[in-house]
Amino acid sequence: MIPELGHYALVLALFLAIVQSVLPLAGASRGVSAWMDVAGPAAIGQFTLILLAFLALMQAYVVSDFTVLNVVQNSHSLKPMLYKVTGVWGNHEGSMLLWVLILALFGAAVAAGGRNLPPTLRARVLAVQGMVGVGFLLFILATSNPFVRVDPPPFDGNDLNPLLQDPGLAFHPPFLYLGYVGFSVAFAFAVAALIEGRVDPAWARWVRPWTLAAWSSLTVGIALGSWWAYYELGWGGWWFWDPVENASFMPWLAGTALLHSAIVVEKRDALKSWTILLAILTFALSLVGTFLVRSGVLTSVHAFAVDPERGVFILALLVLATGGSLLLYALRAPALKLGGLFAPVSREGALVLNNLLLSTATATVFLGTLYPLFLDAVGGGKVSVGPPFFNATFVPLMVPLVAALAVGPMLAWKRGDLAGALGRLKLAAVLTAACVLAALWWHTGGPVLALVGVAMAAWAFFGALTEFAERIRLFRAPLAESLRRAAGLPRSAWGTTIAHAGLGIAIAGMTGSAAWIEERVVLLRPGGTVELAGYELRFDGVEQGQGANYSTTRGTFTVTRDGRPVTTLHPEERWYPVARMGTTEAAIHTTWYSDLYLVLASAPGEDAGRDAAGGDGPDHVVRAYHHPLVPWIWLGAGVMALGGAISLSDRRLRIGAPSARRRLAVP
Numbered sequence: 001m002i003p004e005l006g007h008y009a010l011v012l013a014l015f016l017a018i019v020q021s022v023l024p025l026a027g028a029s030r031g032v033s034a035w036m037d038v039a040g041p042a043a044i045g046q047f048t049l050i051l052l053a054f055l056a057l058m059q060a061y062v063v064s065d066f067t068v069l070n071v072v073q074n075s076h077s078l079k080p081m082l083y084k085v086t087g088v089w090g091n092h093e094g095s096m097l098l099w100v101l102i103l104a105l106f107g108a109a110v111a112a113g114g115r116n117l118p119p120t121l122r123a124r125v126l127a128v129q130g131m132v133g134v135g136f137l138l139f140i141l142a143t144s145n146p147f148v149r150v151d152p153p154p155f156d157g158n159d160l161n162p163l164l165q166d167p168g169l170a171f172h173p174p175f176l177y178l179g180y181v182g183f184s185v186a187f188a189f190a191v192a193a194l195i196e197g198r199v200d201p202a203w204a205r206w207v208r209p210w211t212l213a214a215w216s217s218l219t220v221g222i223a224l225g226s227w228w229a230y231y232e233l234g235w236g237g238w239w240f241w242d243p244v245e246n247a248s249f250m251p252w253l254a255g256t257a258l259l260h261s262a263i264v265v266e267k268r269d270a271l272k273s274w275t276i277l278l279a280i281l282t283f284a285l286s287l288v289g290t291f292l293v294r295s296g297v298l299t300s301v302h303a304f305a306v307d308p309e310r311g312v313f314i315l316a317l318l319v320l321a322t323g324g325s326l327l328l329y330a331l332r333a334p335a336l337k338l339g340g341l342f343a344p345v346s347r348e349g350a351l352v353l354n355n356l357l358l359s360t361a362t363a364t365v366f367l368g369t370l371y372p373l374f375l376d377a378v379g380g381g382k383v384s385v386g387p388p389f390f391n392a393t394f395v396p397l398m399v400p401l402v403a404a405l406a407v408g409p410m411l412a413w414k415r416g417d418l419a420g421a422l423g424r425l426k427l428a429a430v431l432t433a434a435c436v437l438a439a440l441w442w443h444t445g446g447p448v449l450a451l452v453g454v455a456m457a458a459w460a461f462f463g464a465l466t467e468f469a470e471r472i473r474l475f476r477a478p479l480a481e482s483l484r485r486a487a488g489l490p491r492s493a494w495g496t497t498i499a500h501a502g503l504g505i506a507i508a509g510m511t512g513s514a515a516w517i518e519e520r521v522v523l524l525r526p527g528g529t530v531e532l533a534g535y536e537l538r539f540d541g542v543e544q545g546q547g548a549n550y551s552t553t554r555g556t557f558t559v560t561r562d563g564r565p566v567t568t569l570h571p572e573e574r575w576y577p578v579a580r581m582g583t584t585e586a587a588i589h590t591t592w593y594s595d596l597y598l599v600l601a602s603a604p605g606e607d608a609g610r611d612a613a614g615g616d617g618p619d620h621v622v623r624a625y626h627h628p629l630v631p632w633i634w635l636g637a638g639v640m641a642l643g644g645a646i647s648l649s650d651r652r653l654r655i656g657a658p659s660a661r662r663r664l665a666v667p
Contacts, residue, residue: 406463
C-alpha cells in the first residue's frame, strides 16, 4: 500500500508541476495577480508530494520490502541499516527521485524566501522551475518508476554494489545533487529575466545567493567524491579525469565563472548578457552530467543506468531545455542595455579575464570528455583521452588564473592601477618565493612543474590574506582600528578571502600528492618488511573475519620510523557473496602533512611469491604509497565551501536585497 501511495504522490506532483509551469507564466504575461500567486503554493505542494514519495521508497528499503523491484535489485536483508537507507539513492531510480526532490526543494525555497522579488519575476522563475520538474517527473514515471512491484516476490534481494556500501554514499550524492540541481535556480532566473527583458543589479543580488549555495554544495560533493575514490577504490589516487568526474567538474567551473560575473552585474551593471549565458550553460552542463551517468554511454562505477532508451529521454530533455533557452537568449539578449564601461586594467577587467580562463578551461574539459564518445558513436573508432591530455591543456590555463586571483581584488572598479596593486602584494610575493625555495631545498631538483604548483598555491593563499589585510589596514593603523574594520566588513568579504585561501591550500595538496608521491608494490609473506619514505612496514600476517554481509581477510602491519612505533594499519580484502564481488579497503595513516596509504591483495598465482620477501605463509601483494600534502586537498575544499557558506550568511546575499524597506516595485 505504501509504495502505491508513493507512486500516486509522484503523479499528483506531476500535475502540480504542470499547473506551476503554465498558470503563473500566463498570469505574469497578462498581469493577473491571482494566477501569479498560484506559483508559491504549487511549488510547496509539489515538494511535499515528492518528499512523501521519497519517504515511501525509503520505508520500503528500511523494512526490506521485496515486493518492490527496486528494493530487490539494490538491497538485501543482511545489509546494515545505514546502507539500507543510503541505498535509496544508490541506484538509478532512487537517485532520480532524490534529484527531483532537491529540485522541488529549491523551488519551495524560492517560493518561501522570495518575497522580496517582484511578483512577475517570482512567478516566472517558479514557472521555469516547474517546467524542469515536469520533464524529470515524466522521465521518472515513464522510464524509471521506483515503485514497480514484482510478483512473486523473491525471498531476498540482490544486494547493493559493494563499492557503494560505504558511509561516503550517505553524503556524496546529496551534496552533488544540491550543486547540480541548485544551478537550476540560476537558470530559471536567467530565463525569467530574458522573458521580462530586464537584467539589473537587483537581479544579480537575487541570483547570487542561489548560485553560491549550489556552488558551495557542489564543492563539497566533488571533494567527498574524490575522497571516497581515494580511500575506497584502492588505486592510491584521488582524481583520474574520469568522464563522470569531469561531468561534475564542468558545472563547477562554469558556476565559478557565473559567481564572479554576477558580481560585475551587481557592482557595475555590466556583463549582463554574458552572465545570462553563463547561467544557462552552467545548468546545461549539469544536465550533460545527468545524461552521461544515466544514458549507458559510459561504463563506470559512477554510472547508474545502461538503458539507452532512458538516455534518449534525458537527451531530449537536455536539447529542449538548452536549445529553448539558447533560442530565447538569441532573440532577447541583444535588447539588453549595455552597462557601464571600464578600462582593461580594472577589477571588472580582472573578473572578465577570470571568466575567459574558466570558460576556456570548461571547454577544454568538455572537449576531452565528449570527443571520444562522439567519435565512437559515429563509427570513428575508440580513442582514449586521459590524464596526459588534461594535464597538458587544463593546468596551463590555471597558472594565469591564479596569478590574477590575488591581483584582481587589489584593483579599483572602472580603472585600476596595476603597478600600485602589485606594490601592495610585495609581502605575498616574498612569502611565495620563500615557499618555492623551501620546496626546492626539501625536494632537491624540483621537479620544475612542482615548484610552479607551490608558487601558485602560496600566491593564492598569501594574496588572499594580503588583500584582507589591506581592507582592514593591518600594520598601517592601530590594532584596535584594524579589528574594528574587520568586525565591520561584510560577511561576503570574509567569505571571499576564506574561499581564495582555501583554493591555495587545495592547490598545495594537489601539487604535493602529484609531484612527490612515493610508491612501492611488493610481494610479502608474514614477517616481511618494506621501507617507504623513512617508514618501515612489517607484515605481521592476516586473519579471517566475518562482517554483516561480507567475509574479510584483514592484514596487520606494524609501522615504525627510526625504530620507534608509529601506528598499526589494517588493510582488508572483502568478499560480498550475494553480489559476488570483492573490494579492497585501504588503511591510511594521516599526519595532516602526508598520508601513508596501504592496500593488501592476494597474490595472483600459487608460484607468484617464490621470490617474495619474508618468512613462511601465503604471499600477498602489498601496495604502499606515501602522499605528501594530500590531506590538504580536502582541507582546502572544505575551507572553500566554508567561505561560500559565510558569504551566504551575509544578509545582502541571503535575502537578495539590502532590506525589506528597499523592496523593488513591479514595473
